[in-house]
Amino acid sequence: MDVDVDADGATREAVDEALDGAADAPQSPPPVAVLAALRARPLRFPLTRDSLRCWAYLVGGALLSLLVVVLLVVLAVLGLGLSVVGIGLPLLLAVALSGLPVGRLERRLLRLVEPTPLPDPHRALPGAGRRARLRTRLRERATWRELAHTLLVGPPLTAAGLGLTALLVFSAALVVSPLVVWALAPETVMLLPGHAVQGPLHALPATAVGLAGLLLAGYAGALLTAVHVRLARLLLGPREEGLGRQVVELTRSRARLVDAFEAERRRIERDLHDGAQQQLVALSMTLGLAAHELRQRAATAVGTPPGAGPVGDDPVLDLVDRARGEARQALEQLRGLVRGIHPQVLTDHGLAAAVTEVALRHPIPVEVDLDLPGRLPGPVESTAYFTVTEALTNAAKHSGAAAITVHGRIADGRLVLQVTDDGRGGADPAAGAGLQGLADRVAILRGRLMVTSPTGGPTRLRLEVPCSG
Template sequence: MDVAVWAAVRRRPLRFLVSGWPWRVWALLVGGAVQGALTLVVLVVGVLVGVALSAVGVGLAVLAGTAVLGVPVGALERRRLRLVEPVRLADPHRTPARRWLRTRLRERATWRELGYAAVLSTLFSAVGLVFAAGIAFCLMLVAAPVFIWAVSPDTVMLVPGRAVSGPADGLAASAVGLLGLVVAAYSGALLAGAQVRLARLLLTVREQDLGAQVVELTRSRARLADAFEAERRRIERDLHDGAQQQLVALGMTLGLAELELRGQDGPAAALVTRARGEARLALDQLRALVRGIHPQVLTDHGLPAAVAELALRHPVPVRVDLELPRRLPGPVESAAYFTVTEALTNAAKHSGADEIAVRGALDGDTLVLSVTDNGRGGADPATGAGLQGLADRVAILKGRLTVTSPAGGPTRLHLEVPCSGS
């Protein structure tokens, strides 16, 4: 990305001189001289005191404090740079809940900022001083005619040995001063741009820091997925041990009542029979619900058995070739199971297939699974909300879910999930 001040110079080199740009550039540079000088003092004192006291524990604390000096300097610089750069530089630091110092010392950004502080306190403060002096001198030259006029009839020597007689003579000096200011404006723009570049390099978010944040984010998503998985299992167990048993017991009691009422004509017997039918219906619905949350056969027997059961229930013949040497991690099992469920459902609904094949095996530590039907294809994976959700679920496990469905078929769903856990 380009630097705003350089762009301004390139766009209209002359207009630049009469705009507010030079003043902002100078403000930045001269301000840098002040800030740099103060930083230098603190840095030097901090390091000296720290080293001197390092035999005592306090010295280390002082050094640590000095090391994070770049943080406030960086924060101030990011603000100051907005004088010449409209695009705000993002704060590269995380917001720690506690242990501020420890977090900061572990961040690369802190050390980059310290580096920036070192450059600022030496190079930029020196440059700033030169600019301050230069600009002041140039302004004085520009103002020479006024000065000469003010002190007349006394004379002034602008160049040693040659007295200036009147204000008109000072115009030459003014010209030199203006020329100096022009030079100061352009060179200041150059330096300010360089400072922006340096700040972009050292004071803001970097890709690799972002990488660390993404990893952290992925981990927390994976933790969340694990928690959901555990919760699903818990709900399944609760429904199985609680509601389902209660309903069976209720049905049994109603069955007994029916038995007792046998032979009696009247509404009571019919009502009890109806109640039993309703209890059964509730039980069927509950079972279907549990199957959608987390099927018991998956919990009890693992993926191959659960997929075999799915295949047996499926309206279209399904060939299963799925052999695994061991149980897989829970989240992998259920992601794979629900992927197969979704694939089978889609195949039955849309493909017109009359045969489906589920194949799967462990390749090293990765579960590789595919569902292929012999249907007409042309399925658009983007339209399937179920499939999208599954792809997200698989992505959290660092796996991949791909669907190919050329017109005319076959539709093939391919799943790869590492089982090492994340």
């Protein structure tokens, strides 16, 4: 469930209560629509539209499975035969990934009998390249579940569906057998092997058997369809993260760690701003007064009016001026450190102003295009700001880019932020801890951080995070 938390964490108790309720609530799977219809109309079910939908689903699935099995056998044989020379590997890779399109078709076909669509279990990868998509799909468990459904579950269910279809057709033929006998009008018709009938009236028992077969096929088709649906939910749908209270406690502990880290960072910023920074300012002023006093004494000693110009080289005065310059440099570095911990402009004026300030100080020209309706929650602004600064720092150090673009919008209640540079590309997010730490922080907010950097560029960093914070 989604819970909105304000920036200062004032609703932490409400969140804990909501998580307790979510952990204790039983997670029951949704009912199968076919079984619900069968329970509602047990006697009339074979004559309803639900029964027709079941047969359309079974026949369509059987034809699809037959086609897929033949195609996969051909690809596997060709792949194994040509793998010796290396060109068969793409064919074997196609067999491994065949569950993706087949699973997509199965989920669409399932709409014939299920009013609620089965969600796609795979992660969305907007803006990702082909290699990144392929690498991600091969690492996802859903890909291998779909392949297992295609190779192991599909053929037996297809065979059962074809058997029931044959029973249905045969039963329908028995039902209309008196009409067939009347149309042919011979004295003797071999309706069944070893069973000859004479005239339409003698075929009526076959009609009764056919009606019984139709009823049996209707109920069996409903049960087989229900098996299809449950296996499809298990293998083709997203897995429920039913880890219960352990997951809830893990989420709470991660949130508490982030809150504690943020509070400690604010404390360090406050101590540096109010303590060390003020002492450096006072030291710089004291050194300035000392230099002024030394110049006045030196001018008095040589009889030169104060302010008339240089009075000659004084080693002590040079040391004081040097110490004053070093104090100013230390003060600038400390201000930069404080700004990096949490800039005051972000607190006072929001994300757009803070990103614009960083862009103005960046050595590479940065174009900022942030269209935000107003202030966002504190955790969202902070995460987005440090994501941008990390991307700009990496671009300045490693990309060799000539221009950078920062684009941000609010879409469907989510902040979508993208940083693009025209550098050489080839960036590896796993090489450093900066982006990994940001990705962990984004995960706390139920967001997503994606990096696309093909060789030759461009490099794109995309952040999506709910605006609820």
